[in-house]
Amino acid sequence: MRILWLKTELLHPVDKGGKIRTYNMLKELKCDHHITYLTLDDGSAGLEAREMALEYCHELICVSHHQREKFSSSFYAELALNLTSRLPYAIKKYESASMRKEILGQAHNGNVDIIVCDFLAPAINVPGDLSCPATLFQHNVEAMIWKRHFEVQENPIKKRYLRTQWQKMAKFEKEMCLSFDSVVAVSAEDREKIRRDYSVDQVFDVPTGVDTDYFTPSVKEEVNPHNVVFTGSMDWLPNEDCIRYYTDQILPIIRQTIPDASLTVVGRNPYSSLLELSKRDASIRVTGRVEDVRPYMERAAVYIVPLRIGGGTRLKIFEAMAMEKAIVSTTIGAEGLPVRDREELRIADTPETFAAAVVDLLRDPQTAKRMGQRAGKTVRDKFGWNGVAKRFTEICEATTQNRRNPKLNSVAARRHEQPAA
Secondary structure (H helix, E strand, C coil), X not given: CEEEEEECCCCCCCCCHHHHHHHHHHHHHHCCCEEEEEEEECCCCCHHHHHHHHHCCCEEEEEECCCCCCCCHHHHHHHHHHHHCCCCHHHHCCCCHHXXXXXXXXXXXXXXXXXXXXXXXXHHHCCCCCXXXXXEEECCCHHHXXXXXXXXXXXXXXXXXXXXXXXXXXXXXXXXXXXCCEEEECCHHHHHHHHHHHCCCCEEECCCCCCCCCCCCCCCCCCEEEEXXXXXXXXXXXXXXXXXXXXHHHHHHHHHHCCCCEEEEECCCCCHHHHHHHHHCCCEEXXXXXXXXXXXXXXXXXXXXXXXXXXXXXXXXXXXXXCCCXXXXXXXXXXXXXXXXXXXXXXXXXXXXXXXXXXXXXXXXXHHHHHHHHXXXXXXXXXXXXXXXXXXXXXXXXXXXXXXXXXXXXXXXXXXXCCCC
16 A cells, blocks of 8 residues: 555654554554655754654655744743634644645645544644545544543633633544544544544554563663652653652652652653652652663563543553563553553552552562563563554555545535634
8 A cells, every 4th residue: 555644743753652653553564555754844853853764654755834832922822822713722733734735735646545644633734625545543532631631630720721622622533533534543442432422433443562572671670679660751741740640649658658669750851840859859760851761661660650631542551561560550541451450550540549559569579570470471462563553454455445435525625615713
């Protein structure tokens, strides 16, 4: 197949969950299919990001796109202006007439068998009158993430704003899911939610994968018996929320039993108050972006995923399983993954139960070791990327055999007749 893959960013550095999933998927697909990678480029990625793109595509097309710097005065002005838009801010900021024009050109030149829109954001630029089929690759159910942001927010002004963003996102997401020939989710749970909430018939799921050759214990690192670790991009709001939750509500309970319990947070762009906390408390280490997360994972006795917000599936859990770590997660953190409480990991959803699970594993390293070994075997046996890419290919091939439904096409066409508000 000749695949036109749509994205809002270059993949290098491959340092967050969505990038990791796309990178590994495309590397596998590139072996058997021709990949044209069409992306917005805000200039933040270095020249090497373009050069290294050949690892996952045959042809790279970058469309220049400017975004406001986060937390600048113009950024907040744009947030305020978004109150009058029908689009959620997380989508509106990626709108690009140039990308839409490029997609049309590529689709109409006869060299594209299928378009894959990777994540919901690029969908704002997908024209409705395409001459080839298109599938929407949903790493998350985005509206569910914004709903959870709204539910955990305590500031009344922010809560009101998040409610409007959630409602706008739900409306836009439904419209887009109905505008594509097929939708691909990353878990059976997400698939059924999209089918149920958005009335989508052609929705499928692919499992989450992990590079089990890369993520494997080296047995070279000395384990700190009272250290726990979290890995993830700290500029993603669900990750920021989960670390605030852990440091504010869970860690104090753990320290009643294990006073020297420590935390290592590994991930790019940590928020300022976390950096300040690490200066006041030497037992909390914040690394920022690192080239290799594996040594930090190996040195920890327990891997934590205290997420309260999120969607899709967490690649980080499969990575930790492949590293044979004992894991404590919330239900949301392990959502969509075929894992069992007290078998491959521990599940806990209150500060008290989460703290108790961490304490149990820190105080019983043999139980922690056995749990990690079970987790490692599960992920190695079932979740390599080759099988994931094969399933994705089957969905794409089936989609190309069914031309776009004229009724749905008219919905998409009407969407693009008017400029976005």
